[in-house]
Amino acid sequence: MRQSSFGLVLASCLLALVSCRGGLSKYPPVHLVDDMDVQLKVKTQSRSAFDFAAWNAEAPADHMGMRVPPLGTIAHGSLERMALGVYKDAAGGFIDNPVTLTAEVMARGQERYDITCAVCHDRAGSGQGLVMQRAPAGSFNPKMPDLATEQRIRDMKDGELYSIIVEGKATMPAYVRQIKPSDRWAIVHYLRALQHRIKN
Ligand code: HEC
Numbered sequence: 001m002r003q004s005s006f007g008l009v010l011a012s013c014l015l016a017l018v019s020c021r022g023g024l025s026k027y028p029p030v031h032l033v034d035d036m037d038v039q040l041k042v043k044t045q046s047r048s049a050f051d052f053a054a055w056n057a058e059a060p061a062d063h064m065g066m067r068v069p070p071l072g073t074i075a076h077g078s079l080e081r082m083a084l085g086v087y088k089d090a091a092g093g094f095i096d097n098p099v100t101l102t103a104e105v106m107a108r109g110q111e112r113y114d115i116t117c118a119v120c121h122d123r124a125g126s127g128q129g130l131v132m133q134r135a136p137a138g139s140f141n142p143k144m145p146d147l148a149t150e151q152r153i154r155d156m157k158d159g160e161l162y163s164i165i166v167e168g169k170a171t172m173p174a175y176v177r178q179i180k181p182s183d184r185w186a187i188v189h190y191l192r193a194l195q196h197r198i199k200n
Contacts, residue, residue, distance in 0.1 A: 042065040044066065045066060046065045047063050047064070048063050048064065048065040049063070050063075051063070052067070080181050081181055083098075084098060084099065084184075084185060085181045087160075087163050087166070088159060088163075093157075093159075094156075094157035094158065094159030094163065095158065095159040096157070096158050096159070097185050097188055098185065099182060099185040099186065099189065105185075105189055106186070106189055106190060106193065108183065109183075109186035109187045109189045109190030110193075112179060112187050112190075113187050113190045113191070116178060116179060116187075119131050120132060120144070121144075121147055124194060125146060125147035125148035125149075125191070125195075126146050126148070127145055127146050127147070132144055147191060147195070148194040148195050148197065149195075158188050158192075161188045162188050165179060165184045165187060165188075
């Protein structure tokens with residue numbers, strides 16, 4: 001009887017200690033029972049023990065953990081980049097917008113433009129966004145183009161506008177990492193709407 005209650009006290013003390021993780025810790029959690037965090041896996045750039053060459057005669061026997069994808073396959077999640085990441089045709093000319101214009105696409109383009117581009121270009125494209133208004137004189141490009149009225153920009157092909165989002169232009173940084181391909185084309189549609197608003 002006494003022994004079992006002693007065991008109970010000990011067990012609850014242990015439990016209290018084990019579960020006492022009040023503060024943040026910089027150490028990884030202690031796994032009393034291994035969960036899926038603890039498993040055999042090939043980490044980025046590490047060596048793989050698997051002998052690919054024994055399994056497939058055409059595979060190099062290099063034991064590299066990161067494999068080149070088999071020909072004709074598309075990695076999970078990269079379909080959009082394959083389909084909508086291209087903005088030039090085979091001859092090197094800028095292409096037309098491949099995304100069909102719908103009310104949803106236009107709304108999406110407006111939202112993305114207002115979030116990403118309007119800080120500099122202003123919501124109407126005038127080039128007088130908050131950054132331009134507040135930047136100390138001469139610290140930024142003083143000749144900020146008006147995306148809606150400037151004929152040179154109105155004449156640009158859709159693919160060229162897209163390329164400016166991808167590559168940036170002079171003092172404008174590239175936005176390729178922040179905006180996914182379908183959204184880039186949606187923004188191009190919205191730029192056209194800003195331009196149509198102004199009569200020729
Ligand atoms: C950090 C400020 C900034 C942001 C944000 C920005 N731009 Fe620009 N953009 C500029 C500047 C500065 C120029 C003028 C570049 C030059 O020719 O010196 C420019 C030029 C342009 C031009 C005209 C290029 C030319 O040939 O004259 C287009 C089109 C354009 N931007 C589109 C966009 C779009 C679309 C976005 C949002 C995805 C965007 N910009 C976001 C600063 C910005």
